[in-house]
Amino acid sequence: MSVDTATVKRVARLARIAVDDEDAERMTGELNAILGFVEQLDEVDVSGVEPMTSVIPMEMKKRADAVTDGGKAADVVANAPATEENFFLVPKVVE
Secondary structure, three states, X not given: OOOOHHHHHHHHHHOOOOOOHHHXXXXXXXXXXXXXXXXXXXXXXXXXXXXOOOOOOOOOOOOOXXXXXXXXXXXXXXXOOXXXXXXXXXXXXXX
């Protein structure tokens, strides 16, 4: 795949980047070099390679999936002016 100047200008317009003719010519060569490298990578045989998320094997740290109340109810209401049984007490607003 190769990119021409019109494609570079179109992509620049879609990205809302101001590109003059000189920059478009330079970018055309750079983008064609990048796409050539990507085409080289496509030639590599990776049929027996397992996908990785890291360069070293590791297992994600996981916590037990259990439903709890958090155990912090007293800490949550500690600074409240009025509480009762770990609930906030507020004045009645609507009668």
